[in-house]
Amino acid sequence: MKSMNNLKNNIAANLRYLRTRRRLSQEEVAEQVGVTRQAVAKWENGDSLPDILNCGALADLFDVSLNDLVRYDPEQEGIPIGPKNKHIFGTVTIGERGQIVLPKKARDTLKLQPGDTLVVLGDSDPTTAGIALVSSNTFLQMTGKTIDAFFKGKEDKT
Template identity: 55%
Template sequence: MISTNLKKLRLHHKLTQEEVAFRINVSRQVIAKWEKGESTPDLGHCQALAKLYNVSIDNLVNFNGEDMNVIIPIPPKGKHFFGVAKMGERGQIVIPKKARDVFQIEPGDTLVILGDEDRGLAIVPEKMMHAFFNLVQTPFQKEDE
């Protein structure tokens, strides 16, 4: 997985093997071997690569978009892709376990569903609403400032 992720990230960031090699202080041949899966970067180089691409080390090493039947780039650090959920007949969805763990959502918690016809839906735990609204500026706030 890491070899595929390294190549996808490099191409996504529009960098050559030479540019990546220069930025993390290795040779272009080392980058080529990592991308072909002939060798793997040590922890120090993984840290440098994760920093270069602004992704977590876990996603750099383990992210597998093919497992999710979706072709997406590796999410930036602090951003997550938890997979997909299908809506049931009565409108119910199951929030993936990893998402529940990351956001500490427990059975019985209240979730707020927000919608923007241009940007889609957001599901926010009620306990995080105040912080969420401080991060999101509405068009009305921009005009009043």
């Protein structure tokens, strides 16, 4: 019975968060899914569960995976549910020589293997500063260049 309660709590928390993030009323969600506002309220309160068809419609409406809508536990993860195919894998610490270790969940989800090459991208604007790692194959497809042509004349500053 505990797993059914976890399921209700997960769905309720995820629906409340996703609806408020989208700035939708319960009535608007109900209209788009084809149910009553009271049904949406019961789902968000954990009083009842949407059926599988409604779960699919809700996942589509909020652009999340069906699995995440139902199973994602924001309390356990420490962050709210994210958009479909977008992940927050946790934090890493930068070592003395600049090295980082990618979390296992990230390596498994993205199917990264030892020897794979990643391109390190950065934004130094103080309002948007950040760093991103992109598979070199994906990066090359996006730019339409070879890795040698892209980095021609640039030195590794390690």
